[in-house]
Amino acid sequence: MKTSRDVVSVDARPAARSVFNVYKIREDFPILRQKIHGKPLVYLDNAATTQKPEKVIEALHRFYSQYNSNVHRGVHSLSEQATEAYEDARSKVQRFIHACHVHEIVFVRSTTEAINLVAQSYGRKYVKSGDEIIISAMEHHSNIVPWQMLCEEKGAVLRVVPINDQGELLLEEYEKLFNPRTRLVSVAHVSNALGTVLPVRTIIDMAHRRNVPVLIDGAQSVPHLKVDVQQLDCEFYAFSGHKLFGPTGVGILYGKSALLENMPPYQGGGDMISSVTFEKTIYNVLPFKFEAGTPNIAGAIGLGMAIDYLDEVGLGNVAVYEQELLCYATEVLSTIPRLRIIGTAREKVGVLSFVIEGAHPHDVGTVLDQEGIAIRTGHHCAQPVMDRFAVPATARASVALYNTREEVDALARAIHKAIELFC
Amino acid sequence: MSYLNDLYQEVILDHNRKPRNFRELEDANRKADGYNPLCGDKVTVYIRLEDDVVKDVSFKGSGCAISTASASLMTETLKGKTRSEIAALFKAFRSLVTGKSDATVKQAELGKLAVFHGVSEFPVRVKCATLAWHTLQAALENQQETVSTE
Numbered sequence: 177m178k179t180s181r182d183v184v185s186v187d188a189r190p191a192a193r194s195v196f197n198v199y200k201i202r203e204d205f206p207i208l209r210q211k212i213h214g215k216p217l218v219y220l221d222n223a224a225t226t227q228k229p230e231k232v233i234e235a236l237h238r239f240y241s242q243y244n245s246n247v248h249r250g251v252h253s254l255s256e257q258a259t260e261a262y263e264d265a266r267s268k269v270q271r272f273i274h275a276c277h278v279h280e281i282v283f284v285r286s287t288t289e290a291i292n293l294v295a296q297s298y299g300r301k302y303v304k305s306g307d308e309i310i311i312s313a314m315e316h317h318s319n320i321v322p323w324q325m326l327c328e329e330k331g332a333v334l335r336v337v338p339i340n341d342q343g344e345l346l347l348e349e350y351e352k353l354f355n356p357r358t359r360l361v362s363v364a365h366v367s368n369a370l371g372t373v374l375p376v377r378t379i380i381d382m383a384h385r386r387n388v389p390v391l392i393d394g395a396q397s398v399p400h401l402k403v404d405v406q407q408l409d410c411e412f413y414a415f416s417g418h419k420l421f422g423p424t425g426v427g428i429l430y431g432k433s434a435l436l437e438n439m440p441p442y443q444g445g446g447d448m449i450s451s452v453t454f455e456k457t458i459y460n461v462l463p464f465k466f467e468a469g470t471p472n473i474a475g476a477i478g479l480g481m482a483i484d485y486l487d488e489v490g491l492g493n494v495a496v497y498e499q500e501l502l503c504y505a506t507e508v509l510s511t512i513p514r515l516r517i518i519g520t521a522r523e524k525v526g527v528l529s530f531v532i533e534g535a536h537p538h539d540v541g542t543v544l545d546q547e548g549i550a551i552r553t554g555h556h557c558a559q560p561v562m563d564r565f566a567v568p569a570t571a572r573a574s575v576a577l578y579n580t581r582e583e584v585d586a587l588a589r590a591i592h593k594a595i596e597l598f599c
Numbered sequence: 600m601s602y603l604n605d606l607y608q609e610v611i612l613d614h615n616r617k618p619r620n621f622r623e624l625e626d627a628n629r630k631a632d633g634y635n636p637l638c639g640d641k642v643t644v645y646i647r648l649e650d651d652v653v654k655d656v657s658f659k660g661s662g663c664a665i666s667t668a669s670a671s672l673m674t675e676t677l678k679g680k681t682r683s684e685i686a687a688l689f690k691a692f693r694s695l696v697t698g699k700s701d702a703t704v705k706q707a708e709l710g711k712l713a714v715f716h717g718v719s720e721f722p723v724r725v726k727c728a729t730l731a732w733h734t735l736q737a738a739l740e741n742q743q744e745t746v747s748t749e
């Protein structure tokens with residue numbers, strides 16, 4: 177099976193495994209061994225959620241079978257162990273995104289919750305009637321709706337940066353949207369519907385020149401790109417554990433400490449206070465001020481383990497391998513008649529959205545599933561993107577580090593089958 | 600492939616490629632919009648209703664093969680039927696696609712619509728098959744809001 181073509185050696189960043197061997201990687205993911213409708217599972221729905229390596233699954237099992245208990249509350253041994261593991265996971269996240277301080281890492285439920293936290297806490301405090309918030313035309317609904325809710329409440333205005341036919345942000349248009357009422361910019365690092373990598377560095381610089389803070393939705397970037405929040409200099413960065421080979425129900429909000437300090441709590445409850453009387457409550461220090469109630473302890477520990485896993489494999493290796501795989505997939509799909517790729521930005525990762533003339537994405541998805549191939553069909557929680565490209569929906573294949581060229585070939589064969597059936 | 604062939608029967612594929620009654624109805628007196636947010640399918644159903652009888656019916660919209668063929672076959676089936684006949688037909692159709700019908704009896708009642716029996720093996724596609732029917736129902740009841748399958 178192993179041909180030189182499939183083993184990509186990498187010079188990007190020295191890692192524990194200097195040669196990226198996808199077949200070895202696959203062995204780390206137990207779910208990939210199964211068959212669907214009698215065919216080997218080809219999992220190409222990684223932008224929706226990723227599969228979990230054995231290590232992560234074991235970490236969850238170990239937590240619940242050996243040291244399950246609440247955090248920050250007990251003097252007993254198990255609670256100490258759990259607290260240590262939970263806080264250790266926070267440090268891993270800090271290192272992973274190169275945050276300056278560990279207390280800048282807030283555990284939340286997901287990207288969605290992280291964005292809502294900023295909208296409800298930062299937004300409600302600082303955004304006033306007539307103020308403006310800038311987002312892009314390729315945002316996931318979770319980076320649209322929280323701002324619409326805020327704007328509705330405050331009488332503020334949402335401004336949207338348009339994109340071109342390739343699915344690239346129009347920076348000149350972005351520049352024009354700024355005015356003295358601009359209070360915040362919130363954009364994706366990578367578009368989930370198109371795969372476009374946004375020029376976040378430039379986006380942030382342009383905002384900072386006007387003293388406007390920036391939130392980056394990193395849900396789709398962290399599994400593919402090395403992220404350094406200090407280098408980016410963004411005020412907030414949000415992502416989900418489950419798209420990063422970790423468990424569902426845990427996500428991260430990174431915020432610069434100076435901003436987080438001045439933000440009111442998002443939810444009230446246990447753990448987020450340092451003292452409560454009926455007259456006055458004093459809020460806890462960062463990051464606990466934003467972590468009301470018992471958190472997803474196992475989830476956080478699992479996410480820490482996913483980060484360990486990626487460190488071992490080397491995200492630099494992953495990026496190079498995936499880029500090559502994406503090129504291959506783009507090439508293969510481009511030769512299929514009637515197929516049109518939606519999202520052809522120069523800078524892309526992971527995602528191939530496409531439509532087929534005469535075959536609806538939903539039907540294509542059903543045919544592919546019968547071949548054991550999992551893709552996503554629909555609007556990908558990005559209806560404005562669908563409107564922009566005048567399609568009701570797309571089929572989307574999204575790759576991760578465990579996908580192979582053979583799987584891309586299987587995808588192409590199944591697409592041909594669908595075309596034969598419907599066209 | 601056999602479940603797949605059951606789902607995408609030749610009649611369904613044909614109605615998807617060449618939907619019947621696919622137009623606006625000039626003299627319609629009932630009309631409703633339907634939407635399936637899961638897959639973005641949209642359908643508008645037009646009816647000419649006279650004395651409780653459907654004189655003419657048509658549809659427009661965009662959707663997957665199942666929803667397009669379902670709308671197309673539905674419009675072919677309805678002409679000349681009364682509201683209560685239509686309600687009974689929808690009930691039988693729904694049982695068929697959700698796999699709850701005691702096969703042969705219902706299939707006879709459904710006539711051509713019986714080609715949708717394969718949908719019952721694909722629970723996520725049930726909404727595609729019933730979207731046009733829900734929309735039809737809304738049109739008959741004169742509902743103004745877009746009906747949604749969610």
Ligand SMILES: Cc1ncc(COP(=O)(O)O)c(C=O)c1O
Pocket residue numbers: 223224286287288289316318319364366367368393395396416557
């Ligand atoms: C770009 C982007 N932002 C936000 C989200 C929301 O993530 P979650 O559902 O984990 O909160 C997603 C998930 O699809 C996404 O792709």
